[in-house]
Amino acid sequence: MNVLLALPALLLIALVFGWPMARYTWLSFHADSVLTGLVPIPNGGANWVRLLSDARFWQDSLQTARFAVMSVSLELLLALAIALLLDQRWRGRGAVRALTLLPWALPTTMMALGWRWIFNTPYGPLEQLAAALGLPSLNLLADPNFAWMATVAADVWKTTPFITLILLAGLQTIPADLYEAFRLEGGKPWQSLRSITLPLLTPYILLSLLFRLAQAFGVFDLIQILTGGGPASSTESLALYAYLNAMRFLDFGYSATVMLGGFLMLTVIIVLAAIALRSIGVLRPVK
Amino acid sequence: MKQRQLWIVLLLAWSLAPMVWQLISSFSTNDALIATPMAFQERWTLQNYRELWQSNPPFWLYLINSSIVASVSTLLTLLLALPGAYGIARLPKLWRQNSRLFITAAALFPYVLLFLALLELARTFQLGNNLIALALPYSALSMPLALLLLSAAFEGLPQDLEDAACLEGMGLLQRLRWILIPLISPATASTGILVFLFAWNEYPVALTWISDAKMLTLPVAMARIAGTSVYSIPYGAYAAATVLGSIPLLVLVLIFQRQIVSGLTNGAVKG
Numbered sequence: 015m016n017v018l019l020a021l022p023a024l025l026l027i028a029l030v031f032g033w034p035m036a037r038y039t040w041l042s043f044h045a046d047s048v049l050t051g052l053v054p055i056p057n058g059g060a061n062w063v064r065l066l067s068d069a070r071f072w073q074d075s076l077q078t079a080r081f082a083v084m085s086v087s088l089e090l091l092l093a094l095a096i097a098l099l100l101d102q103r104w105r106g107r108g109a110v111r112a113l114t115l116l117p118w119a120l121p122t123t124m125m126a127l128g129w130r131w132i133f134n135t136p137y138g139p140l141e142q143l144a145a146a147l148g149l150p151s152l153n154l155l156a157d158p159n160f161a162w163m164a165t166v167a168a169d170v171w172k173t174t175p176f177i178t179l180i181l182l183a184g185l186q187t188i189p190a191d192l193y194e195a196f197r198l199e200g201g202k203p204w205q206s207l208r209s210i211t212l213p214l215l216t217p218y219i220l221l222s223l224l225f226r227l228a229q230a231f232g233v234f235d236l237i238q239i240l241t242g243g244g245p246a247s248s249t250e251s252l253a254l255y256a257y258l259n260a261m262r263f264l265d266f267g268y269s270a271t272v273m274l275g276g277f278l279m280l281t282v283i284i285v286l287a288a289i290a291l292r293s294i295g296v297l298r299p300v301k
Numbered sequence: 302m303k304q305r306q307l308w309i310v311l312l313l314a315w316s317l318a319p320m321v322w323q324l325i326s327s328f329s330t331n332d333a334l335i336a337t338p339m340a341f342q343e344r345w346t347l348q349n350y351r352e353l354w355q356s357n358p359p360f361w362l363y364l365i366n367s368s369i370v371a372s373v374s375t376l377l378t379l380l381l382a383l384p385g386a387y388g389i390a391r392l393p394k395l396w397r398q399n400s401r402l403f404i405t406a407a408a409l410f411p412y413v414l415l416f417l418a419l420l421e422l423a424r425t426f427q428l429g430n431n432l433i434a435l436a437l438p439y440s441a442l443s444m445p446l447a448l449l450l451l452s453a454a455f456e457g458l459p460q461d462l463e464d465a466a467c468l469e470g471m472g473l474l475q476r477l478r479w480i481l482i483p484l485i486s487p488a489t490a491s492t493g494i495l496v497f498l499f500a501w502n503e504y505p506v507a508l509t510w511i512s513d514a515k516m517l518t519l520p521v522a523m524a525r526i527a528g529t530s531v532y533s534i535p536y537g538a539y540a541a542a543t544v545l546g547s548i549p550l551l552v553l554v555l556i557f558q559r560q561i562v563s564g565l566t567n568g569a570v571k572g
Contacts, residue, residue, distance in 0.1 A: 016391040023385025023448055024400060030441035031407045034418030099308055110309060112558040114316045119554045119561075121502040123520040124543045128323050131536050137334060139322060171319065176565065183566035225409060232411025235504040239524055253413045253505075260417050261509070273414045280411070 035277075041270035048264045061271040070247065070255065071272060075279060078251045081162060081237075082230035085169040086223060092170065093177035093222075098211075100178070101185040111182075118175040126239035129168040130155070133240075158248035161241055165249050169236055173229075177222045184218030185211070220291070224284070231280050252276040320547070326540035334536055349541035358515050360522075360542060364549065367501050367519040369432050374439035374500035375493050378447050381440060382492070383482060386451030401449070408445035408568075413505045415442075420509045430513045438506050443496040450495075450568050454488030455481065491564030494557045501550065519546050 042061050044054035065071055100111055117125065132138050135153045136145075144152050154164045188211065196206045234253040237243060243250035243258070252272065259269035326334060330346045353360040389400050419438050428434035458481060466476045482489070504520045511517055517525065523546065526539060554561065 016388045017396075019384045019388025020392060020400065021388070023381055023388070023444060024403070026381065026441050027404060027407050027444050027448075030415070030419075030438070030444075031410055031412075034415045037418045037421070096312060099305070099312065102305070104305065104309075108558075110313065111562070112555055113313060115554055115558060115561065116320065116551060117316055119498055119502075119550050120320075120547055121504070121520045121523070121550075123502075123504050123524045124546055125319065127523055127526075127539055128319055128543055131326065131540065132319060132322060134536070137536075171315070175316075179562055179565050228409045228411055232413040234413045235520070235524075253411070256414070257416070257505070260420075266417065269417055273417065277411075277414055 035274070038270035038274045041267050042274055044267045046265070046267035046270075052264070052266070054267065057267070061268050062275075064268065065271050065275050070250075071252075071275065073247070074250050074252050074255045075276065077162065077249065078231060078233065078253075078276075081165060081169070081233060081249075081251065082227055085166045085173075086226045086230055088166065088170045089174045089177050089226065090219065090223065092174050093181050094215075094219075096174065096178045097181035097185055098207075100182055114178065115175045117172050120172075122172065122235040123239050125172060126168060126236045129164070129171075130240050133164050155241060156245055158246045161245055162249045165233075165237055165240055168240055169230070169233070172236075173226065177226060180218050180222045181215060184215045188214050228280065228284070231276075323540045323543050323547075326537060327544045329537055329540075331537055346537075349537040350545070352538050353541050353545065360545060362515065363517055363519045363522040364546070366432055366516060368549075370435050370439065370507075370518055371497045371500040373433055373436040374443065375497045377436050377440040378443045378496045379489060379493055382444060382447035382451055383489070384477065385444075386448050387455050387477060387481065389448060389452040390455035401452075404445045404448050408449060412442050416505045416509050419506055423510050429510050430516050432511075432516060432518075435507060435510055435518075436500070438510075439496075439500045439503060442503075442506075443499055446499075446568050447492045447496060450488050450492045450564060451485065453567060454485040458484055487560070487563070488567070490557070491560040491567070494553065494560050495564045495568070498550070498553070498561075 041054065043056060043059065045057040045060065046052060046054040096114065100107060100114075133140055133154050135141050135151060135156065140154070141152060144150070155161050192210050193206055196210060197203075201209065232253050233251045234257065237249055237251050237254055238257070241249045243254050253276070256269050256272040256276070259265050259272055327349050328345050328347070330344065330348065333344045389397060389404075392400060423429045423434070428437065462480065462484075463476060466480050471479070501518075502520060503518075504524065507518045507521045508524070511521060523539075523542060526542060
């Protein structure tokens with residue numbers, strides 16, 4: 015009976031997450047584009063051969079990795095600092111926590127539009143600040159070398175609250191006695207961060223890392239609105255490239271190949287990271 | 302003490318400044334946005350909001366569309382997830398652990414990769430341009446998180462309670478309806494608000510499923526406004542749109558922040 019109750023929900027998940035993967039695998043061995051009149055025609059491994067020699071795919075992979083690694087590490091550092099601040103007792107803490115949560119709750123598309131205005135040249139506040147300080151024009155969104163930093167900044171602003179909450183939950187599991195004992199032993203407050211807080215927080219840090227890296231790898235909304243992948247594709251992510259292949263170039267077969275290729279890379283990275291963490295003893299097998 | 306206050310002020314400035322900037326821009330005349338300081342009457346205006354009201358289709362239509370999609374998705378998700386989560390919580394240990402692993406993997410999956418297959422499904426079954434139909438993929442995509450949160454809550458209930466209800470002669474549906482579901486209502490509230498936020502903010506699926514200008518959800522409408530005039534300068538109207546679109550969420554987050562916090566932390570930690 016319990017199995018009967020659980021099955022529909024589990025099947026739904028298997029269907030919605032599994033069917034696309036099966037479908038993409040099938041599509042990736044077919045030509046399915048405007049050239050074929052959007053009728054799938056088997057083409058052997060042509061899509062995969064194309065993927066391997068597609069400079070834009072590899073460039074986008076590197077850019078996606080750069081975005082994910084940079085934004086998630088910055089988010090983690092900031093979130094740790096904010097969580098330590100919010101973990102202390104002070105008046106108005108609850109209200110501040112609620113206000114810091116707001117960026118996370120707003121639609122990405124909406125705030126990406128807002129950030130585009132902030133980075134606007136020459137009228138955005140950043141440019142005006144630079145002008146007031148006598149600096150040359152930043153022109154951040156038009157510079158292929160630096161535009162990706164704008165996407166990282168907007169993502170850090172938006173998703174740091176999520177990691178903060180996870181780390182805050184972790185901090186609250188650490189008993190206060192531990193710090194008290196450490197202090198009585200003559201330890202300095204900043205030493206307790208290294209000897210108590212960070213080790214006990216490790217599972218929470220890893221958890222948010224895993225979750226955020228997977229999400230950042232699929233970044234789409236933010237980049238599509240903030241930069242449109244430009245300038246000169248310098249901020250384009252894998253998800254955006256797959257989207258363009260399907261919706262602009264109307265090449266469904268290749269779009270499916272790009273998504274599968276990206277997904278395989280993400281899986282390999284996560285598995286390798288898990289093995290590495292386990293071998294240095296940070297990650298223990300689940301009991 | 303002084304130092305801590307400084308950090309709190311910095312934290313609030315970092316979190317709120319971009320939103321405050323939107324608010325200021327939305328009440329500014331276009332001249333004020335691109336020129337140096339000017340007199341009060343030329344500086345501030347309600348014109349941007351008036352334009353949104355008079356646009357075609359009017360902006361409030363998107364708010365209504367998003368409310369419909371998000372409400373239907375939330376109801377549908379809870380309807381499917383509550384019995385499912387109970388079933389999972391009562392599975393034998395090994396099965397339960399494996400189901401959780403499977404669900405967690407789905408929760409981690411960057412769902413944007415699903416858009417192409419979902420679009421094909423929408424075309425095959427003619428589900429495009431239908432707000433109610435859009436709730437189907439949303440419920441399915443929210444299912445992993447909902448199952449994790451709710452099954453953890455069901456597992457937390459004492460088994461004695463259910464045994465007692467069984468002895469009273471209550472059937473499964475009665476037990477769920479009168480005893481178990483009321484007892485996990487905090488977890489249900491957390492799940493509901495998180496699903497609502499997801500559905501309200503979701504972009505790639507809505508972008509590909511909806512093309513009719515009258516059916517757009519808020520995020521897609523915003524993106525479309527943004528796309529039509531990439532570098533155009535009269536930004537005031539966009540700022541007004543972001544402000545209006547944010548207000549419902551600001552209210553929700555401030556009211557339900559406790560549920561959101563417990564939902565997110567339980568979802569991550571127990572999952």
